[in-house]
Each structure stands twice: as structure tokens, then as C-alpha cells.
Amino acid sequence: MIIRVPATSANLGPGFDCMGIAFALYNTFIIEPAAEFSQEDLIIKSMRALWREAGVREVPVCVRQSAHVPRARGLGSSATCIVAGLMAANRLAGDPLNRDDLVALAARLEGHPDNVLPAMLGGMVVGAMEGGHVTALPLPVPDGLLFRAFIPGKELPTQVARALVPDSFSRQACVFTLSRAALLAGAMATGNIDLLGEATRDVLHQPYRTGHIPGWQQVARLAKDHGALAVTLSGAGPTMLGWWKAKMPEDGMWRQALIGIPGQWRSLALEVDHTGACFL
Numbered sequence: 001m002i003i004r005v006p007a008t009s010a011n012l013g014p015g016f017d018c019m020g021i022a023f024a025l026y027n028t029f030i031i032e033p034a035a036e037f038s039q040e041d042l043i044i045k046s047m048r049a050l051w052r053e054a055g056v057r058e059v060p061v062c063v064r065q066s067a068h069v070p071r072a073r074g075l076g077s078s079a080t081c082i083v084a085g086l087m088a089a090n091r092l093a094g095d096p097l098n099r100d101d102l103v104a105l106a107a108r109l110e111g112h113p114d115n116v117l118p119a120m121l122g123g124m125v126v127g128a129m130e131g132g133h134v135t136a137l138p139l140p141v142p143d144g145l146l147f148r149a150f151i152p153g154k155e156l157p158t159q160v161a162r163a164l165v166p167d168s169f170s171r172q173a174c175v176f177t178l179s180r181a182a183l184l185a186g187a188m189a190t191g192n193i194d195l196l197g198e199a200t201r202d203v204l205h206q207p208y209r210t211g212h213i214p215g216w217q218q219v220a221r222l223a224k225d226h227g228a229l230a231v232t233l234s235g236a237g238p239t240m241l242g243w244w245k246a247k248m249p250e251d252g253m254w255r256q257a258l259i260g261i262p263g264q265w266r267s268l269a270l271e272v273d274h275t276g277a278c279f280l
Contacts, residue, residue: 119277214262229243
């Protein structure tokens with residue numbers, strides 16, 4: 001079987017661990033029967049988790065991957081592995097779990113729903129998780145909203161980025177970010193994307209992480225100087241996500257403009273994926 005899973009950008013500023021969006025940049029997984037498991041990686045671990053959950057026997061497989069989502073760059077590469085593993089294992093077991101069950105298990109394996117929900121469902125999704133139960137709400141992506149990823153040459157592993165964030169916050173910081181998260185959801189739902197500059201502000205995670213990304217200030221300033229409504233950290237970073245309204249400079253301009261900025265940056269225009277993970 002062949003499974004295609006989209007890249008994702010999580011958090012989107014204030015939606016820390018609960019908001020994400022899927023993009024038309026894909027990892028494709030080819031799963032074939034085998035005499036024994038040929039590897040022990042996140043895909044196989046996810047498959048085994050589903051078989052335990054469903055109470056069915058394991059089916060040894062070989063997994064090959066065509067990867068286009070950069071690893072350890074904040075674009076959901078690990079979420080693609082989790083989602084593909086769960087979908088493959090579920091199909092091999094005769095589909096004992098429904099889509100809601102798969103979503104909940106994916107979020108438990110990832111630890112939070114921000115990447116796995118859009119990876120599985122497509123589009124922009126906000127998710128709430130408690131005790132293994134996940135409530136997912138797709139949000140519309142307004143027409144005319146454009147995105148560009150700015151991807152540095154150096155990785156920032158998720159575990160390192162998570163360690164940079166404090167364990168506790170002031171009430172003022174929490175209220176500041178909660179209000180922007182509500183504003184972001186409202187802006188998307190109503191199509192009022194002119195609010196995105198304010199709605200994507202955050203003080204819970206971005207300030208602690210961006211300081212460890214060489215050149216991020218220059219990249220953010222460059223994007224805003226060329227019309228970006230907002231620039232957010234993609235997931236735990238180090239990729240930055242620019243948001244535009246209706247018109248965005250072409251690739252050639254960015255190739256020239258990013259030369260000389262510390263961090264060896266490149267850029268990639270992204271289209272929203274509205275389908276999510278699927279069998280091909």
C-alpha cells in the first residue's frame with residue numbers, strides 16, 4: 001500500500017500545542033509485506049501501538065519512504081511517520097479503528113494534537129486533548145491567504161526546542177497569548193485576515209526559541225518588508241512561516257534576498273493541503 005501524508009506547521013503563533021495547518025508538501029510511504037520487520041523506527045512503533053490498541057496480531061512489513069518534508073525543521077516530519085504508521089496498521093488489521101480513534105491515538109503518540117490533526121485531516125485544525133480524548137475542529141482557510149516557509153540549513157531537534165520553553169508562566173503572559181489564539185481562530189473563521197499581524201503574537205514559546213535560530217530577525221524583517229501580514233515560528237522551529245494576503249514576491253527575489261543572512265536560509269512557497277493523509 002502507498003500512503004501520502006502532508007507537511008504541517010504547528011502552533012501558528014499563539015496556538016501552542018493545539019493549532020496547525022497542512023501544506024501540499026508530502027512524505028510518501030510504501031508499505032509491503034515482509035517475513036520480519038526490517039527496521040524499528042517511528043513508523044513501526046506507531047503500527048505496533050495501533051495493533052496493541054486494537055488487540056490484533058502484528059503483521060511484519062517493510063517500509064520505504066519518499067521524503068520531501070525536511071527533518072527536524074518544524075514542518076511535521078515526525079507526524080507524517082506517526083500518521084502513516086497508524087493508517088497502514090489499521091488497514092492491515094481490517095480497519096478496526098475509525099477516524100476519531102486514529103486521531104486520538106495519533107495525538108497520544110505525538111503528545112499533543114497540533115501536527116497530527118492537520119496531517120490526518122488536512123486544512124487548518126484546532127484540537128483540544130484531555131485524558132486521551134481529542135476534540136478536533138477544522139477552521140476555514142480564507143481565500144487569498146498565501147504562505148511561504150523560510151527554512152534554515154541547521155536542524156533544531158524538537159526535544160531541544162521544547163527544553164527552551166519555561167515550565168510556568170505569569171497570568172499576564174497566559175492571558176496575552178490566549179486572547180491572540182482566540183483572535184486567530186476568529187480571524188480565520190470570519191476571513192478577516194488583516195488581523196493576523198496581531199492575532200499571531202505569542203509570548204509563551206516563540207521568544208524563547210527564536211533566540212536560538214541564527215538570522216531569524218533578519219528573515220522576519222525581510223518578509224514583513226515585502227508585505228507579509230505575519231511571520232510565525234513553524235512548530236518548534238527553526239523554520240519560519242510567512243503569511244501573505246493575495247500577493248507574494250516570487251522565488252527568484254527570495255533567493256537573492258536571503259543571501260548573506262546567517263543560517264543558510266532558503267524559501268519555499270506553500271499551498272494548503274485540504275485532503276490530509278490518504279491512500280494512493
